[in-house]
Amino acid sequence: MTFQLGYGTNGFANHRLDDALAVIADLGYTAVALTLDHHHLDPFAGDVVKQTDRLAARLHELGLGVVVETGARYLLDPRRKHHPTLVSSDQAVRVDFLVRAKQIALDLGADCVSFWSGVGSADDWDHLRSGVAAVLESGPGVPMGLEPEPGMVVQWLDQALRLRTELGNPEELRITLDVGHCVAVEPQDAAACIRQAGELLVNVQLDDMLPGVHEHLEFGEGQLDLPATLAALTGIGYTGVAAVELPRHSHAAPDVAGRALRALRAAEWLAEAERAVRADPGAIDTLFPAAGRAVGAGQDAARVRLLTAFADVSGDPVDGLTRLYRYGTSAERRGVLRGLAELGDRAPAAGVALVEDALRSNETDLVAAALGPFATRHLGRHAWRHGVLKCLFMGIPLTVVDGLDRHSDAELLRMVAAFADERRAAGRPVPADALALLGKAS
Amino acid sequence: MRIFDPHIHMTSRTTDDYEAMRDAGVRALVEPAFWLGQPRTSVGSFVDYFDSLLGWERFRAAQFGIAHHCALALNPKEANDPRCTEVLDVLPRYLAKDGVVAVGEVGYDSMTQEEDDAFARQLELALRHDLPVLVHTPHRDKQAGTKRTLDVVRESGLAPHRVLVDHLNETTVRMVADAGCWMGFSVYPDTKMDEARMVALLAEYGTERMLVNSAADWGRSDPLKTHKTGLAMLDAGFGESEVDTVLWHNPVEFYGQSGRLALEPVAAGAVDAATGSSVLRGER
Numbered sequence: 001m002t003f004q005l006g007y008g009t010n011g012f013a014n015h016r017l018d019d020a021l022a023v024i025a026d027l028g029y030t031a032v033a034l035t036l037d038h039h040h041l042d043p044f045a046g047d048v049v050k051q052t053d054r055l056a057a058r059l060h061e062l063g064l065g066v067v068v069e070t071g072a073r074y075l076l077d078p079r080r081k082h083h084p085t086l087v088s089s090d091q092a093v094r095v096d097f098l099v100r101a102k103q104i105a106l107d108l109g110a111d112c113v114s115f116w117s118g119v120g121s122a123d124d125w126d127h128l129r130s131g132v133a134a135v136l137e138s139g140p141g142v143p144m145g146l147e148p149e150p151g152m153v154v155q156w157l158d159q160a161l162r163l164r165t166e167l168g169n170p171e172e173l174r175i176t177l178d179v180g181h182c183v184a185v186e187p188q189d190a191a192a193c194i195r196q197a198g199e200l201l202v203n204v205q206l207d208d209m210l211p212g213v214h215e216h217l218e219f220g221e222g223q224l225d226l227p228a229t230l231a232a233l234t235g236i237g238y239t240g241v242a243a244v245e246l247p248r249h250s251h252a253a254p255d256v257a258g259r260a261l262r263a264l265r266a267a268e269w270l271a272e273a274e275r276a277v278r279a280d281p282g283a284i285d286t287l288f289p290a291a292g293r294a295v296g297a298g299q300d301a302a303r304v305r306l307l308t309a310f311a312d313v314s315g316d317p318v319d320g321l322t323r324l325y326r327y328g329t330s331a332e333r334r335g336v337l338r339g340l341a342e343l344g345d346r347a348p349a350a351g352v353a354l355v356e357d358a359l360r361s362n363e364t365d366l367v368a369a370a371l372g373p374f375a376t377r378h379l380g381r382h383a384w385r386h387g388v389l390k391c392l393f394m395g396i397p398l399t400v401v402d403g404l405d406r407h408s409d410a411e412l413l414r415m416v417a418a419f420a421d422e423r424r425a426a427g428r429p430v431p432a433d434a435l436a437l438l439g440k441a442s
Numbered sequence: 443m444r445i446f447d448p449h450i451h452m453t454s455r456t457t458d459d460y461e462a463m464r465d466a467g468v469r470a471l472v473e474p475a476f477w478l479g480q481p482r483t484s485v486g487s488f489v490d491y492f493d494s495l496l497g498w499e500r501f502r503a504a505q506f507g508i509a510h511h512c513a514l515a516l517n518p519k520e521a522n523d524p525r526c527t528e529v530l531d532v533l534p535r536y537l538a539k540d541g542v543v544a545v546g547e548v549g550y551d552s553m554t555q556e557e558d559d560a561f562a563r564q565l566e567l568a569l570r571h572d573l574p575v576l577v578h579t580p581h582r583d584k585q586a587g588t589k590r591t592l593d594v595v596r597e598s599g600l601a602p603h604r605v606l607v608d609h610l611n612e613t614t615v616r617m618v619a620d621a622g623c624w625m626g627f628s629v630y631p632d633t634k635m636d637e638a639r640m641v642a643l644l645a646e647y648g649t650e651r652m653l654v655n656s657a658a659d660w661g662r663s664d665p666l667k668t669h670k671t672g673l674a675m676l677d678a679g680f681g682e683s684e685v686d687t688v689l690w691h692n693p694v695e696f697y698g699q700s701g702r703l704a705l706e707p708v709a710a711g712a713v714d715a716a717t718g719s720s721v722l723r724g725e726r
Contacts, residue, residue: 285535286538289538289540290538292540293540293701293702327489327535327536329493329496329497329539329540329541330496330497330498330500330501331540332539333497361497361498362498363497363498363501364501365501
């Protein structure tokens with residue numbers, strides 16, 4: 001990885017800045033995105049120069065890189081959030097603040113100052129452009145990362161690039177990209193945005209999001225493809241700061257930041273592993289087992305991704321899948337079984353053999369993983385029914401069975417009814433799942 | 443009393459044993475690969491056994507809230523059978539797995555040239571896979587075997603703190619202590635060590651680098667010997683923290699060198715605890 005993983009101090013709003021930096025560094029981050037705020041290096045404080053010097057020393061001592069963020073909510077106006085902006089009539093207040101931020105960035109040795117446009121309409125475009133020009137012309141020469149922000153005049157990467165073009169491509173005007181915003185509003189995914197921004201990228205904010213919803217989420221809660229995003233950053237040779245941006249998680253900041261770093265490390269590992277498998281399919285033999293340790297809870301999905309990469313480049317993916325299953329631990333076998341949903345159709349006979357093997361086992365995880373969409377499509381009906389019945393015997397919830405409602409038939413119901421009778425005859429309770437299945441049919 | 447049994451062969455034990463172990467405080471264990479009583483005749487038999495240690499046995503242990511790990515190797519006795527030695531070619535693949543926290547049991551049975559070769563090769567594998575090693579010392583000619591073991595370890599380039607030399611007794615403990623390796627003791631109903639002698643050795647040598655195991659298997663043995671040794675320590679005036687050092691902290695520290703200890707048992711994923719598990723086969 002070529003870039004520095006950081007955390008945004010706006011996600012530590014309930015911490016003293018010094019404490020926040022210590023927690024962030026102790027967790028293993030190597031950078032911070034510092035949001036200037038009334039309690040975090042107030043740019044309007046009388047002793048801001050002294051404070052900045054002290055902070056620069058502190059960052060150095062902790063080995064933290066830094067970018068300066070300017071999205072504080074009530075720093076300029078105690079009543080109106082984010083006000084005034086570069087599209088407001090009193091734009092000059094924002095310009096003055098951004099110029100102060102440039103001086104602070106210079107004194108801190110920060111990579112850049114990051115900023116956004118403001119909420120307005122298309123009619124505000126020219127006003128915005130002259131505001132940006134004013135910021136660029138004043139104060140020291142510091143790279144300025146314009147961040148497309150959902151709902152603002154510049155909300156898409158295309159618009160940020162257009163504004164830059166209109167200003168004559170000034171060297172100091174660069175791009176800040178929030179990868180969650182890409183999921184929420186961009187027409188292409190975050191990795192594609194990163195490639196499009198290319199060498200103009202000067203700052204990256206990391207978080208998850210759902211399409212159409214501007215809400216910063218922890219990794220895994222939205223639809224961001226984190227490994228592909230990190231791979232794209234490596235791919236363009238990005239060397240700056242990529243900092244987690246979770247401004248609404250301050251109440252649990254240390255835990256959230258710890259989880260985020262674990263997710264980033266796991267995604268980093270997976271991105272590198274996918275690259276390695278695409279370069280040499282044989283690498284999967286050692287990476288497939290290691291995925292459990294490297295990725296933890298998301299290991300099934302990670303293994304499916306490795307299998308997908310493997311199947312794309314391997315000369316004999318079927319033999320490979322079979323071998324990984326044959327020599328796999330239970331967790332690895334589960335990964336192969338999950339992968340069949342996407343890859344199994346290429347070689348149904350080999351896939352069915354693996355599913356049948358798993359259904360002969362007595363491990364609940366394997367039986368559950370065997371009854372996915374691949375089994376629905378390719379497993380013989382007799383074997384499939386026995387798989388469902390086996391779930392009832394083993395206490396596996398029937399929710400694991402793909403397409404149960406669509407595919408249950410009279411023969412399955414007969415088998416389940418007989419099982420229920422047998423339980424009753426022995427004076428034992430009938431599993432609720434069995435009753436539910438029989439109930440739906442009656 | 444929380445207990446980590448650093449050497450026990452659960453494939454030979456029943457669910458009653460698991461239940462009793464859990465009740466006695468066993469929360470984690472390491473099952474080293476060894477021979478099955480009935481000699482193996484092919485590599486396939488090893489491969490199925492390794493799969494079992496990584497899969498079924500881990501799953502079984504999890505049903506009882508016990509974190510199961512294993513050590514994998516070609517054992518010294520079967521290192522003498524050419525039909526078995528080819529397992530060394532598939533071993534690297536298995537040493538990469540989650541749940542494998544050491545290479546073992548390796549070492550000597552009859553101190554043959556074949557055992558020398560297998561031992562040296564597997565110490566090399568341990569170095570390459572960054573795993574600690576569990577060494578079995580022989581039943582016959584134990585002192586000579588232990589001395590030769592320490593010589594081979596020294597020549598291998600493995601740091602002594604990466605090696606646990608097991609099945610020690612009064613006559614072999616000193617040389618292992620001086621070599622800087624970890625010292626393992628198997629407490630048995632009739633053979634090897636017993637609780638009283640074990641406590642005497644702990645009084646003499648202290649608790650540092652000392653591990654106590656039941657080594658329970660298919661022979662006459664007792665999976666609760668770790669617990670009973672802990673009780674004997676308390677009776678003899680050892681404090682609870684010293685018992686914890688021997689029965690928990692030391693095994694965690696030794697096997698923790700693998701970086702693969704997971705002391706929360708792997709949850710039995712799809713099972714609804716309220717309705718039962720496959721081990722119970724729907725009896726409830």
